[in-house]
Amino acid sequence: xxxxxxxxxxxxxxxxxxxxxxxxxxxxxxxxxxxxxxxxxxxxxxxxxxxxxxxxxxxxxxxxxxxxxxxxxxxxxxxxxxxxxxxxxxxxxxxxxxxxxxxxxxxxxxxxxxxxxxxxxxxxxxxxxxxxxxxxxxxxxxxxxxxxxxxxxxxxxxxxxxxxxxxxxxxxxxxxxxxxxxxxxxxxxxxxxxxxxxxxxxxxxxxxxxxxxxxxxxxxxxxxx
Amino acid sequence: xxxxxxxxxxxxxxxxxxxxxxxxxxxxxxxxxxxxxxxxxxxxxxxxxxxxxxxxxxxxxxxxxxxxxxxxxxxxxxxxxxxxxxxxxxxxxxxxxxxxxxxxxxxxxxxxxxxxxxxxxxxxxxxxxxxxxxxxxxxxxxxxxxxxxxxxxxxxxxxxxxxxxxxxxxxxxxxxxxxxxxxxxxxxxxxxxxxxxxxxxxxxxxxxxxxxxxxxxxxxxxxxxxxxxxxxxxxxxxxxxxxxxxxxxxxxxxxxxxxxxxxxxxxxxxxxxxxxxxxxxxxxxxxxxxxxxxxxxxxxxxxxxxxxxxxxxxxxxxxxxxxxxxxxxxxxxxxxxxxxxxxxxxx
Ligand SMILES: Nc1ncnc2c1ncn2[C@@H]1O[C@H](COP(=O)(O)OP(=O)(O)OP(=O)(O)O)[C@@H](O)[C@H]1O
Ligand SMILES: [Mg+2]
Numbered sequence: 001x002x003x004x005x006x007x008x009x010x011x012x013x014x015x016x017x018x019x020x021x022x023x024x025x026x027x028x029x030x031x032x033x034x035x036x037x038x039x040x041x042x043x044x045x046x047x048x049x050x051x052x053x054x055x056x057x058x059x060x061x062x063x064x065x066x067x068x069x070x071x072x073x074x075x076x077x078x079x080x081x082x083x084x085x086x087x088x089x090x091x092x093x094x095x096x097x098x099x100x101x102x103x104x105x106x107x108x109x110x111x112x113x114x115x116x117x118x119x120x121x122x123x124x125x126x127x128x129x130x131x132x133x134x135x136x137x138x139x140x141x142x143x144x145x146x147x148x149x150x151x152x153x154x155x156x157x158x159x160x161x162x163x164x165x166x167x168x169x170x171x172x173x174x175x176x177x178x179x180x181x182x183x184x185x186x187x188x189x190x191x192x193x194x195x196x197x198x199x200x201x202x203x204x205x206x207x208x209x210x211x212x213x214x215x216x217x218x219x220x221x222x223x224x225x
Numbered sequence: 226x227x228x229x230x231x232x233x234x235x236x237x238x239x240x241x242x243x244x245x246x247x248x249x250x251x252x253x254x255x256x257x258x259x260x261x262x263x264x265x266x267x268x269x270x271x272x273x274x275x276x277x278x279x280x281x282x283x284x285x286x287x288x289x290x291x292x293x294x295x296x297x298x299x300x301x302x303x304x305x306x307x308x309x310x311x312x313x314x315x316x317x318x319x320x321x322x323x324x325x326x327x328x329x330x331x332x333x334x335x336x337x338x339x340x341x342x343x344x345x346x347x348x349x350x351x352x353x354x355x356x357x358x359x360x361x362x363x364x365x366x367x368x369x370x371x372x373x374x375x376x377x378x379x380x381x382x383x384x385x386x387x388x389x390x391x392x393x394x395x396x397x398x399x400x401x402x403x404x405x406x407x408x409x410x411x412x413x414x415x416x417x418x419x420x421x422x423x424x425x426x427x428x429x430x431x432x433x434x435x436x437x438x439x440x441x442x443x444x445x446x447x448x449x450x451x452x453x454x455x456x457x458x459x460x461x462x463x464x465x466x467x468x469x470x471x472x473x474x475x476x477x478x479x480x481x482x483x484x485x486x487x488x489x490x491x492x493x494x495x496x497x498x499x500x501x502x503x504x505x506x507x508x509x510x511x512x513x514x515x516x517x518x519x520x521x522x523x524x525x526x527x528x529x530x531x532x533x534x535x536x537x538x539x540x541x542x543x544x545x546x547x548x549x550x551x552x553x554x555x556x557x558x559x560x561x562x563x564x565x566x567x568x569x570x571x572x
Binding site for chain 2: 046049050053055056075076079080081082083084086088090091094096097098099103106107108110111112139155159167
């Protein structure tokens with residue numbers, strides 16, 4: 001259960017030329033450990049998560065998710081890989097407005113075609129794990145920003161992913177709530193033996209990670225918080 | 226349909242609005258269909274019900290279409306048809322609209338005059354003896370055994386039978402006298418050479434279905450109602466397509482999130498199309514039920530309205546099918562949504 005990114009380069013079309021968002025980036029995240037990625041805006045942090053999450057194909061380099069080479073997969077197989085092995089926590093919670101907190105998790109099981117009575121229990125347990133057991137029947141508009149973010153995290157864990165990718169989970173929260181979210185992510189990473197990458201602006205939060213990488217102009221260097 | 230069902234309930238107002246449009250469209254199409262069929266039957270049921278497979282008209286002058294009003298055939302012509310190989314029957318039929326009277330009641334009726342033993346006229350028709358369709362009997366207030374005046378002649382009612390109607394007037398069956406008729410009712414076997422028959426008799430033979438258009442008002446009346454119906458079908462497909470286009474665009478951010486979470490495109494298409502079909506089926510069934518209810522009420526009045534599966538359920542089925550096509554075209558744009566847009570703060 002690891003994430004391995006090997007010499008990945010990603011460019012976007014930019015006018016007549018190409019903009020290099022990731023420049024020969026390498027990253028290895030072992031199971032049960034949390035790597036924080038820091039760096040200025042526009043340095044390529046989200047792009048790194050997009051590549052790791054198989055949302056975009058890199059120009060060069062390879063991505064292994066739990067031992068599977070994502071480069072060899074077509075669009076359908078990448079979607080399957082995402083729902084089976086990858087948990088994504090979005091910067092904005094991106095919850096579906098019509099679903100209750102519990103259903104936000106249950107839909108993940110529905111995507112894989114594995115709906116069963118145990119799914120309900122699992123969703124309830126996960127909401128419990130993020131401290132939202134009492135709010136399972138609320139819809140996103142009835143939840144606070146921090147509560148939504150915790151639903152977002154629980155949803156990412158629903159299908160027992162090998163890799164957890166988290167994009168700026170604390171940007172919409174105050175410092176204290178932000179620290180709680182980082183605590184939660186650390187605890188879940190250890191407990192469930194996931195390979196976790198957390199992008200954050202906050203160097204204070206990054207200091208709690210097992211490792212820290214610094215992004216600058218598309219290059220990733222081992223950094224200190 | 227995990228998400229689609231919940232969206233339906235969550236966005237109740239929007240879907241209720243669209244559902245109402247579907248209900249009203251179905252109601253309108255059902256009413257137009259019932260009315261078109263009712264009017265058509267009043268117009269053509271007597272001709273459509275003739276025990277014949279073709280009708281021969283007097284050949285019209287060049288460039289004109291055949292019509293019951295202008296057609297006149299003579300004994301030589303129907304005898305020429307009788308001699309054609311493969312023709313098993315050629316019976317003259319005279320059609321004339323006239324006033325009927327009984328006591329102080331009068332009605333406009335169409336007399337269908339045929340030879341009594343020809344098989345065209347119902348049993349009981351003979352010289353001085355006529356058979357009234359139910360509506361004619363009702364309008365004149367007479368029954369079997371009573372006397373009626375048809376134009377200048379007196380006749381006895383031999384029987385009341387059938388619902389035959391022609392050009393919106395009830396039919397009265399009488400015996401043919403004289404050597405003239407309007408058309409020749411043909412029964413043909415497989416080997417009949419129709420072109421040779423037309424050549425020999427100087428007529429134009431049409432199938433009964435084609436002959437219906439030779440009834441003056443039928444084509445104009447039926448054509449405009451069918452056109453209306455066609456437009457309603459097209460409009461409802463377009464409206465459904467437009468609604469689901471807007472809806473799909475509105476939820477494209479949710480679609481991107483679901484794709485990023487690993488939903489396959491077929492899964493999302495099924496989900497969205499299922500929602501459209503559920504809305505269409507619900508709205509259409511409600512509309513069809515309303516149309517059927519209205520049909521029952523209308524049937525008690527003088528308005529010709531036919532309430533059956535063909536006038537209520539068939540258009541409902543067409544509405545569902547066309548609506549689903551419109552929705553499918555709109556929903557197709559789900560395919561193009563990029564899951565990458567779910568990442569980052571650009572929401
Ligand atoms: N879809 C895209 N098309 C073109 N260019 C893009 C796209 N996404 C990102 N970029 C560019 O790639 C570079 C890296 O962007 P990225 O979103 O990875 O930065 P980031 O480190 O996440 O920034 P932030 O902290 O502001 O979220 C930026 O210059 C950005 O403008
Ligand atoms: Mg970013």
